[in-house]
Amino acid sequence: MAVTPARGSPCGWLREREMAVPAVADPAEDSAGREPVWNLGPGAHQCWYPVALSSSVPEGKVLGCEIGDGRIVLYRGDDGVIRAMSAFCKHMGADLSVGGEVVGNGIRCPFHHWTYGDDGRCKHIPAGDEIPRRANLFHFPSREQFGLIWVFFGKAPLYELQTFEDFDEEKHVARSYEVQLSDKLVSEPWMSTTNVFDIVHLRFLHKVNITNSEVEEIDPYRRRMSWEADMGDKAAGGLRLEIYVYGVNSLRTKGDQGGRLKWYIAASVPSVRLGTRFFLTIITTKEAGAVEFLDRQAAMHTQILDEDTPILNNMRLEDLLMVPSDRAMTRFMRSVLKYPRVTMRELERSVQAE
Ligand code: FES
Numbered sequence: 404m405a406v407t408p409a410r411g412s413p414c415g416w417l418r419e420r421e422m423a424v425p426a427v428a429d430p431a432e433d434s435a436g437r438e439p440v441w442n443l444g445p446g447a448h449q450c451w452y453p454v455a456l457s458s459s460v461p462e463g464k465v466l467g468c469e470i471g472d473g474r475i476v477l478y479r480g481d482d483g484v485i486r487a488m489s490a491f492c493k494h495m496g497a498d499l500s501v502g503g504e505v506v507g508n509g510i511r512c513p514f515h516h517w518t519y520g521d522d523g524r525c526k527h528i529p530a531g532d533e534i535p536r537r538a539n540l541f542h543f544p545s546r547e548q549f550g551l552i553w554v555f556f557g558k559a560p561l562y563e564l565q566t567f568e569d570f571d572e573e574k575h576v577a578r579s580y581e582v583q584l585s586d587k588l589v590s591e592p593w594m595s596t597t598n599v600f601d602i603v604h605l606r607f608l609h610k611v612n613i614t615n616s617e618v619e620e621i622d623p624y625r626r627r628m629s630w631e632a633d634m635g636d637k638a639a640g641g642l643r644l645e646i647y648v649y650g651v652n653s654l655r656t657k658g659d660q661g662g663r664l665k666w667y668i669a670a671s672v673p674s675v676r677l678g679t680r681f682f683l684t685i686i687t688t689k690e691a692g693a694v695e696f697l698d699r700q701a702a703m704h705t706q707i708l709d710e711d712t713p714i715l716n717n718m719r720l721e722d723l724l725m726v727p728s729d730r731a732m733t734r735f736m737r738s739v740l741k742y743p744r745v746t747m748r749e750l751e752r753s754v755q756a757e
């Protein structure tokens with residue numbers, strides 16, 4: 404399968420000479436009608452993306468979702484397991500989320516009833532024609548955990564989906580939700596992830612004072628960072644965290660806040676049409692005040708993202724003057740440019756000849 408390497412960045416200091424992509428945002432425009440600011444080209448990075456809450460895909464429902472400029476469908480087979488496929492029927496391109504039906508563990512197009520199995524291959528054409536070899540939907544790796552549905556945007560996962568192996572239903576309570584941002588965020592997920600390595604902005608923009616931090620690169624897809632923070636007015640008590648950054652879009656942490664267990668996974672998914680969307684899973688111990696604790700944590704995360712959004716939406720990433728205190732952030736941004744990307748067309752073409 405052809406894989407598109409990360410294309411050049413509008414950042415002068417990172418630019419690959421011949422492939423620079425100009426920033427397209429006009430700060431005077433309303434963000435709702437704006438193109439992505441730092442779109443690194445068509446498609447998306449090959450990452451695990453949170454795409455929907457489990458509750459939004461009940462049995463029998465076919466849900467359409469977007470990753471970058473690609474459209475996918477999600478449905479639950481008769482066995483209850485989530486499936487994720489490319490969204491457009493191979494016959495004449497009907498959108499399977501518009502009237503498509505779940506049949507067994509497969510899906511049937513509403514238009515002429517071509518039926519695809521759970522591997523994405525067309526299994527039946529009721530008009531009696533021979534099934535063309537190219538009649539295959541792209542079948543994405545998918546997982547469901549803590550009430551969230553995740554899809555790997557690529558043929559095979561480059562790394563395992565982050566989880567909490569020691570989550571115990573008896574002891575812990577988890578809440579997953581989509582963050583309702585106050586404005587559409589037009590930068591790709593990697594830019595928000597860059598924020599995690601940007602200790603200085605945490606202090607001045609978010610009033611979170613990181614008193615100690617270290618970064619370790621585990622492999623090209625994962626990093627570990629340790630933080631000790633004073634949360635200022637945002638939350639009572641200090642914060643100690645080990646942060647694992649997965650792909651370019653996701654964090655997993657285990658730590659405590661104000662003496663209370665706090666684990667969370669925060670991840671985002673790009674959509675050219677809808678902007679970047681964030682999903683969080685927050686876990687704490689089952690004890691008095693757990694619901695209020697989760698409410699406060701959710702509000703704090705929304706506030707932090709809302710503080711970033713207007714700045715990220717209106718930046719011009721050109722001719723940057725990175726300084727030594729930006730080192731961790733600079734390293735991460737460089738790794739983003741090398742990280743593999745792929746387009747929906749490339750994924751769909753990869754199964755046409757199988
Ligand atoms: S468009 Fe799907 S079966 Fe014809």
Ligand SMILES: [Fe+2]
Pocket residue numbers: 598604608609707711
């Ligand atoms: Fe931030």
